[in-house]
Amino acid sequence: MTPLALTALIFGIMLACMAVRIPIAVSMFAAGAIGYVMQTGWAPFSFFLNTQAFARFASYDLSVIPLFILMGHFATKGGISKSLFEFAAAVMGRMKGGLAMASLLACAAFGAISGSSVATAATITSVALPEMRRHGYSGRLATGTLAAGGTLGIQLPPSIVLVIYAILTEQNISKLFAAAIVPGIIAMIGYMIAVGLYVRLVPGHAPEVEEAPPPMTLRALMGIVPIAIIFLLVFGGIYGGFFTPTEGAAVGASTTFLTALLKGEMTLKKFKECFYGTAVSAAMIFLIFLGADLMNAALALTQVPNQLAQVVGSWGVAPLLVVVAILLFYVVLGAVMDELSMLLLTIPIFFPIIMGLDFGMPRESVAIWFGIVVLMTVGFGLIAPPVGLNVYIVNGLAKDVPMGETYRGVMPFLISDVLRTMLFLFFPIIPLWLVGFIS
Numbered sequence: 001m002t003p004l005a006l007t008a009l010i011f012g013i014m015l016a017c018m019a020v021r022i023p024i025a026v027s028m029f030a031a032g033a034i035g036y037v038m039q040t041g042w043a044p045f046s047f048f049l050n051t052q053a054f055a056r057f058a059s060y061d062l063s064v065i066p067l068f069i070l071m072g073h074f075a076t077k078g079g080i081s082k083s084l085f086e087f088a089a090a091v092m093g094r095m096k097g098g099l100a101m102a103s104l105l106a107c108a109a110f111g112a113i114s115g116s117s118v119a120t121a122a123t124i125t126s127v128a129l130p131e132m133r134r135h136g137y138s139g140r141l142a143t144g145t146l147a148a149g150g151t152l153g154i155q156l157p158p159s160i161v162l163v164i165y166a167i168l169t170e171q172n173i174s175k176l177f178a179a180a181i182v183p184g185i186i187a188m189i190g191y192m193i194a195v196g197l198y199v200r201l202v203p204g205h206a207p208e209v210e211e212a213p214p215p216m217t218l219r220a221l222m223g224i225v226p227i228a229i230i231f232l233l234v235f236g237g238i239y240g241g242f243f244t245p246t247e248g249a250a251v252g253a254s255t256t257f258l259t260a261l262l263k264g265e266m267t268l269k270k271f272k273e274c275f276y277g278t279a280v281s282a283a284m285i286f287l288i289f290l291g292a293d294l295m296n297a298a299l300a301l302t303q304v305p306n307q308l309a310q311v312v313g314s315w316g317v318a319p320l321l322v323v324v325a326i327l328l329f330y331v332v333l334g335a336v337m338d339e340l341s342m343l344l345l346t347i348p349i350f351f352p353i354i355m356g357l358d359f360g361m362p363r364e365s366v367a368i369w370f371g372i373v374v375l376m377t378v379g380f381g382l383i384a385p386p387v388g389l390n391v392y393i394v395n396g397l398a399k400d401v402p403m404g405e406t407y408r409g410v411m412p413f414l415i416s417d418v419l420r421t422m423l424f425l426f427f428p429i430i431p432l433w434l435v436g437f438i439s
Helices: 003-019 024-040 042-057 060-077 080-092 098-114 117-134 139-150 160-169 173-201 218-223 225-239 245-262 268-302 304-315 319-333 339-355 363-381 389-397 403-426
Strands: none
Touching: 003 024, 003 268, 003 304, 024 042, 024 268, 024 339, 042 268, 060 080, 060 098, 060 117, 060 160, 060 245, 060 268, 080 098, 080 117, 080 225, 080 245, 098 117, 098 139, 098 173, 098 225, 117 139, 117 389, 139 173, 139 389, 139 403, 160 173, 160 339, 160 363, 173 225, 173 245, 173 363, 173 403, 225 245, 268 339, 319 339, 319 363, 319 403, 339 363, 363 403, 389 403
């Protein structure tokens, strides 16, 4: 069997497994195992699996993932989301579409301490959706806003997606976090602008005049103080050189737990649920890591990824067109795969191609910039039809809103996503600006 045919077989097995609803980690593991055994035999495969599993799971860098996940669970169970929304509503509530904008602001703030789009969407929806519906917002605008706002959970640090990208490409996590701050803020502002335009161009989805807008009280103001302290402590410590990102994740998890405890929201039952949820999420991610490692090793033995990199480099195509083609592929792939699986499967293939092209920038800058535009694109898949994981999560919490209405509601935000990605694609200086301040 030729290398190209074997590569097609490996991908075919993976897709066939996914089609019958076998978990993505098992699908990649099965496809990789078959491809590896066909090329090397059983004994080398057994040896590789034995050494690779230990090497992957014994990595100190991976400990940052469960720690940031635990930090997000403590924030979710600790009542922090309600304080965020109350403050955001008091700030934005007097504007037309203000509660929808407040939801986006709360999503961004919560995402900055959770790192998860799913957790952000589910947590803020539980608080903001009843308030928006009570004030006369349509189901379309309310659910579309919250589904899109959830993606801010991975677009701002501490993004789990960025952590995995950094591990796969051996890049500095702190620099990637710094690169994500400005794009994440622009994403939030872009979504707010989308809401502002939508409520004016399509009347009837938000109240014309907000009756009794939420007041700015001392309680609302004090509610965000703990969140600000956590953010400044974690990222100030990381960028100040006081501790590594892994240590920062541990500090963040500890301070978030203490905050939840002091607010009186953390019970023994919730404490156990936080650790159980972290264990489940981390186990899923680590199993996807193992499956992707095996599949990528099988693909590496075919030499097709290296040959592909050489072929693309010999085409003489403008490097930006290659990046655009990769991003479009991610949009298509996002219809059948989650963001973590996409990265683990494709980055080992695409990253060498990107690093072999001349963008007129230092190699490290190219790696960081590519990570940010990929991050923006995989976020696109979280709300785009036909899957849109965030859409399903938010719509599941809004029992009275048809799924079609939620998909219509995310369309203005998808337009904002496309425009923002194009901005970063043609102006790399925007995501790279803050990186220059880190030694």
